[in-house]
Amino acid sequence: MILRPHTDVSKFFTSGAAKQALWRSIGGHQFVASTLKPARGDLRVHLLRESLQPQFAAYPGAPTRVRGYPPFAGQHALIIEVAPGLMIERVIDLALKTDPVLEPGILFVEPQFGILEIHGSDQARIQQTGQAVLAGLGLDAGDQLAARILYTDVIEDLADQHAVIINRNRQASMVLPGETLLIVEMVPALYAAIAANEAEKVAPGLTLVDVQMIGAAGRLYMAGSSADVRQGLGKIERVLAAINGRAG
Numbered sequence: 001m002i003l004r005p006h007t008d009v010s011k012f013f014t015s016g017a018a019k020q021a022l023w024r025s026i027g028g029h030q031f032v033a034s035t036l037k038p039a040r041g042d043l044r045v046h047l048l049r050e051s052l053q054p055q056f057a058a059y060p061g062a063p064t065r066v067r068g069y070p071p072f073a074g075q076h077a078l079i080i081e082v083a084p085g086l087m088i089e090r091v092i093d094l095a096l097k098t099d100p101v102l103e104p105g106i107l108f109v110e111p112q113f114g115i116l117e118i119h120g121s122d123q124a125r126i127q128q129t130g131q132a133v134l135a136g137l138g139l140d141a142g143d144q145l146a147a148r149i150l151y152t153d154v155i156e157d158l159a160d161q162h163a164v165i166i167n168r169n170r171q172a173s174m175v176l177p178g179e180t181l182l183i184v185e186m187v188p189a190l191y192a193a194i195a196a197n198e199a200e201k202v203a204p205g206l207t208l209v210d211v212q213m214i215g216a217a218g219r220l221y222m223a224g225s226s227a228d229v230r231q232g233l234g235k236i237e238r239v240l241a242a243i244n245g246r247a248g
Helices: 016-025 054-061 087-098 123-137 160-167 191-202 226-241
Strands: 042-049 076-083 103-109 114-120 148-155 180-187 207-212 218-224
Touching (some): 042 123, 042 191, 054 191, 054 207, 076 087, 076 123, 087 103, 087 114, 087 123, 148 226, 180 191, 180 226, 191 207, 191 218, 191 226
Antiparallel strands (some): 042 076, 076 114, 148 180, 180 218, 207 218
16 A cells, blocks of 8 residues: 555544554644755855965875865865865855866865855956855855954964974974964854964964864964064954854
């Protein structure tokens, strides 16, 4: 016996007790075909990074960072962070089908979030792709989270041993003893990418030591003169404060 949608199953039972038992088991309702719809996810970050700076563009080229196509200085990038993590597979599907010429640099699914970086030389095409992704997800750019700085510090005259242990864990360039070290922690994590690029724009003399932009929080290490560090920190604070988004 095959039951079709909206079939009144009670007619197949002559026993009143059997009818009542079946009716209780299905909540007293007729069978209705269900249509599964993708659950709406959470947009955490959706931003354009304009004009990638030389150090930041080179940083993702490290084998431990990018599994896709490394960007070049001067290109532009769209960065997206979503939750749950596997939602990012739909994001990259929408992006690449909108513009197959763009190159994905980072596609990462971590325990809670999914991250995509996709880049190209034509800023207008990247903006168009970003809008297509939002439309495909049924979301708006304003649905992203506002940036929140958790901690900043400026450590002057870095000790020798301190520099050594940082350099053993860093992913970019080395910090030298005696330099001034800038450290910034923020949420969502992907905003560390914006912070690093913007600080390098305003103070190109800074050395990019490490950018941790995947996980529960983003962390940035940059080093140089005290003047450059403070200039970079000021730009980071202004840029992150200007990001429109909802409270997290």
